[in-house]
Amino acid sequence: MSLNKKSALRVAQVLNEALPYIQRFTGKTIVVKFGGNAMVDWELQNSFARDIILMKLVGMNPVVVHGGGPQIGQLLHKLNIESRFVDGMRVTDSETMNVVEMVLGGTVNKQIVNLINHNGGRAVGVTGKDGLLLEARKLTRKNENAGLHASEIIDIGQVGEVEKVNIEVINMLINGDFIPVIAPIGVDRNGISYNINADLVAGKIAECLKAEKLMLLTNVAGLKNKQGEVLTGLASPQVQSLIDDGTIYGGMLPKITCALDAIKAGVNAAHIIDGRIPNAVLLEIFTDSGVGTLITNSRAQTESR
Numbered sequence: 001m002s003l004n005k006k007s008a009l010r011v012a013q014v015l016n017e018a019l020p021y022i023q024r025f026t027g028k029t030i031v032v033k034f035g036g037n038a039m040v041d042w043e044l045q046n047s048f049a050r051d052i053i054l055m056k057l058v059g060m061n062p063v064v065v066h067g068g069g070p071q072i073g074q075l076l077h078k079l080n081i082e083s084r085f086v087d088g089m090r091v092t093d094s095e096t097m098n099v100v101e102m103v104l105g106g107t108v109n110k111q112i113v114n115l116i117n118h119n120g121g122r123a124v125g126v127t128g129k130d131g132l133l134l135e136a137r138k139l140t141r142k143n144e145n146a147g148l149h150a151s152e153i154i155d156i157g158q159v160g161e162v163e164k165v166n167i168e169v170i171n172m173l174i175n176g177d178f179i180p181v182i183a184p185i186g187v188d189r190n191g192i193s194y195n196i197n198a199d200l201v202a203g204k205i206a207e208c209l210k211a212e213k214l215m216l217l218t219n220v221a222g223l224k225n226k227q228g229e230v231l232t233g234l235a236s237p238q239v240q241s242l243i244d245d246g247t248i249y250g251g252m253l254p255k256i257t258c259a260l261d262a263i264k265a266g267v268n269a270a271h272i273i274d275g276r277i278p279n280a281v282l283l284e285i286f287t288d289s290g291v292g293t294l295i296t297n298s299r300a301q302t303e304s305r
Helices: 005-025 042-057 071-080 093-117 167-173 198-209 235-243 252-264 280-286 299-303
Strands: 029-036 062-066 123-127 133-138 141-146 152-154 162-164 179-183 186-187 194-196 213-218 268-275 292-296
Touching: 005 252, 005 280, 029 198, 042 062, 042 093, 042 179, 042 280, 062 093, 062 167, 062 198, 071 093, 093 123, 093 179, 093 186, 093 194, 162 186, 162 198, 167 179, 167 198, 198 213, 198 252, 198 280, 213 235, 213 252, 213 280, 235 252, 235 292, 252 268, 252 292, 268 280, 280 292
Parallel strands: 029 062, 029 213, 062 179, 123 179, 133 186, 213 268
Antiparallel strands: 133 162, 141 152, 186 194, 268 292
16 A cells, blocks of 8 residues: 555655755764663563664664663562662672572573563673673762761672773674663672673773764653743753752762763763654654753754754
8 A cells, every 4th residue: 555645745755854964964873771661561661672773774883772761670589688778879789689689690681681682683692701891899888977987887788880992892792783782780800790881881882992982761751841841952061951950869969970971981971761652763863852851062953853
């Protein structure tokens, strides 16, 4: 059945709108952090996989970094291992770390790889331990104790931060025409494994790859002002002002800080996008309006996605 005139015009408009973005981003590296609802909803998982494949087919170099907090929590519950959190971070003892590695490096990573491959892509899954991709150090948390007039060190176990990214593994996969899918597990010089926040890993990898874009999928529509309106086309100084006046706070603050750090390190644009929308990645890259918040380093760049 052929398209009617109205449908044909709509399809043509979409394709014409996408063309300049395809031309602009061909050959560019785009780091996408996959998380939130998109990881647990079957329809969203498949639309994400197809988005990544299409990006690769039109000449972009997508790199996927994934989380897996809910899946970790579910397995810990089944194993009767208590989950504890400090400032939103999972306290990770050696027993919990075993579960983290099993879920992130095994179940979740291979599910994403399988989704991409099943839909016609060529994905390879790795953790930060493979080829020493992510060299980590223990993350320390301090709590100011007013009574002691000093800082109290809080031990949250094998939770780490990225000390160094060895991009040779990623470049090898990209050059081999594969899509890297990376689990956020790092290792230190003593061979100790660390659970690292996936947003932070994605940001650091984007910095080291000198990526064109960093895209962080979330469970919200984007960065909102105090009236609840989604903001976009923001320069980094504007975002810093929103942090300073308390508009950005709580769970959104680490994501925005990660995006700002990537921008300051040379990544051209960071996107906070609504992963609850099917094909959110394609809509953000290939359309004028997008489905989230765009942050750039220059006011001049904010006029166009």
